Amino acid sequence: MYAVLRSPGEIVFGRGARRAVPALVAARGSRALIIADPFLADSVEIGELRTELEAAGLRSALFTDVVPELPVSAILSAVRAAADFEADIFIAIGGGSSIDTAKMAAVVVAHGGDVPDYYGEGNVPGPIAPIIAVPTTAGTGSEVTPVAVVTDPARESKIGVSSPYLIPAVAVCDPELTLSCPPSVTAASGADALSHAIESYTARKGEVGDLASSRVFMGASALTDLLGLEAIRCLAAGLAQAYRQPDDIQARSLTMFGSLLAGLAFGTAGTAAAHALQYPIGAITHTSHGVGVGLLLPHAMALNAPARQQELADVARAMGAGDKPVNELADAAPRLVRELMTQIGIPLSLEELGFPRDRLDWAAEQGTHAKRLADNNPVVLTVEAARAVLEAAYAGT
Template sequence: MPRIPITGWWRCVIYFPVQRSGPGTSRLFAASAGRLNATAKARHRDQESKTKTLTFLRATLTKSRKQPIRPVESGLRATPRFPQVRASGEALPKNTAENPDAAGNGDMRMTDLFTFRGAKKIIFGRGAFEGIAGAVGELGGTKPFIVMDGTLARSGTAARTAELLDGNGLEHVLFDRVVGEPPLEIADEGAQLIRDANADVVIGIGGGSAMDAAKAMAALARGKDRAEQYLGLDRVPGPGLPTIMVPTTAGTGSEVTFTAVFIRNDLRKKEGMNSPFLYPDIALLDPLLTLSVPPAVTAATGIDAFCHAFESFTSRQASPMSELFSLEAIRLIAENLRTSVHNGSDADAREGMLLGSLYAGLGLANAGVTAVHSLSYPLGGRYGIPHGLANTVLLPVVMRFNLPAALEKYAAVAETMGEPVEDCSLREAAMYAVDAVEELIGDCGVDSTLETLGIARDDFDEIAEQAMKVSRPLENNPRALSPEDAIEIYNEAF
């Protein structure tokens, strides 16, 4: 199967396998490639992939008898960044009496600067994992250090990895002691083993926990620092060993982000390393590796990916480029998650989910997340609740809280998820987004609440205080959130 490289505005090359004929994946990747190339040429002004959404938004504002509710003061523009369109979909003339603010909020102004980063190289496609030895060689490696959890190792993944590396004459070392929500000490343990083995490339295989651990180990392996010293923003002093990340779940997007998150057992909280030196050198995504993921895990990780897409789309740090990835991730996940949960052997659905998770990760890496993540961190650090499940429980409640501050974007999400928004007011269309997400969660069989997860109401004051210290996502949130708001959100999720 030929691979067509797609170059973006960031320092990486994405390889998408494209079938010459046949349904399903060929249309999926061709459409994605077309949108990226068209966007680059038009400098994000026309944004053809959003035409239907824009038509709806303008038509809603024209037809509705109700006065649209404007966003609360939150730092967001009251007018969408998207180009203005007529109800018919035709673009309004620029810089004319008919459209006097065309040079203002309707289009992104030239003074609005943004950057876009991710893994240096992304390889995506069925069977991509078979090229793992070639990826090691591309980075100049001769002795890879493999990081995964014990369950995945026993499933046959470790044996298959060894077979592929041994077949190419690559000696390797396996570290299979990663656990879900890994403790910080595991990064120091793995880094020492890398130094002892003189390994020169680190491969993280698994979910977010394994990939986060691998990124941290690689950063620590070249020096004598302790993992605690790298916690926070830009605390990693320089490049570590080259890394290859191989996700086996469609969830965290860690294969393209600059973050590694750990549990501080001594403090009963989560903390993360955040540094551009943690961006992986190669992200290698093979949908076939996700076929055996159980339904419950598929649901939780899938909603986690959706959460990344939605939060990055509505983040105050979102850019025209990150919005493209985030909104397309929402579409892919909405279309493929139910099938992946209830018919896990459907390779097309699994492929769509992994691509959606990748896009959501790119959105997350560049626009950040919002209040859902701040509020969920104490649930993982204090109670050990899996990250994806904690986000799933909180997402609809936070969406309702943020809705008045991001009506236009919520309406775009509702339309993207296939909701019947054509004859709605802007606020009604925005509310459809919350309904659609609640239906998606319910259809995937997730019915947990904070109560069923064992969280006591008496703890809400304390965990709200901890959540408010996770300040960066709160700064991205479209609506200001107080400690009292946090407590009320926990109550609603109870």
């Protein structure tokens, strides 16, 4: 058996978990820069946090100029705020964009240079200041992953930075913070989480030999499989209800727990074709990451079906398909995902998303350039295979 898992030193999950933050900060630093989503700028939550930090004898400053999808310019503003305040610890509170802003700001503060110096895999040379990550969406898993995703105006597609040094020191997941997510944010972030869970569960199988290389991702293993499958179960049970009934705390808790487990799974196992192909789709349509991966996921699953019958049967079972022969369950899995995407209002075709048909060849080519993700797909993602996935996704069939 083979198993590897990378994770934060501490994970705190549960209603009210945010109240643990001051004590967690006090154990690690004394001058905290809070990088918060703008929707939290004047919130009760930030007010309480700062009061409690002060009561614990800690200094804090607040940065709320986070920009969704993370343009490089917003990272540089956060770098200036951290340097001016002489922060020795970051509290990132918000969606994936806020947490990734804190990760990249901490990297530049610690190691200097420019954001592009760190693009790709394994290019962060050493530790960064501790980050206490407090997600307010249930989706990206950034609170536990070694990844940040950046938008660079000099490039057409978004670009990833991955390094084990980017894993936050602590993840604090409080489902109450997701109660204010409007249905569109619940849907896009939840679709992202389900894609993490399924793509990590069906990813290339890791091998002990991978550890000898400097690769950040290792592929699926016994530990990531456990986490990925349970994540699928939680998301299938909670996501549609959280979308329909935003104040249902039980559904919010299930969805956030699923997102956390999916983040742990893909933080080591990696994602694959749906993520690789979302980059060019997002670049052209300016639609959110979660919407793109959610739309592409059933089509990527269909591509992988010949190589992953048992895994897709497990996915279908985790989504409530009951006990049937493996081949029937594997056939049902992409359909079940599509049904869930329909229930949460994710568009079903690239045409509906506004993607121009004459850019499909370009998108297929670009998708295969995301080598880290394309190589992690269980079926080789050739340009032809990518084109077939995109063609099916364009038609929405």
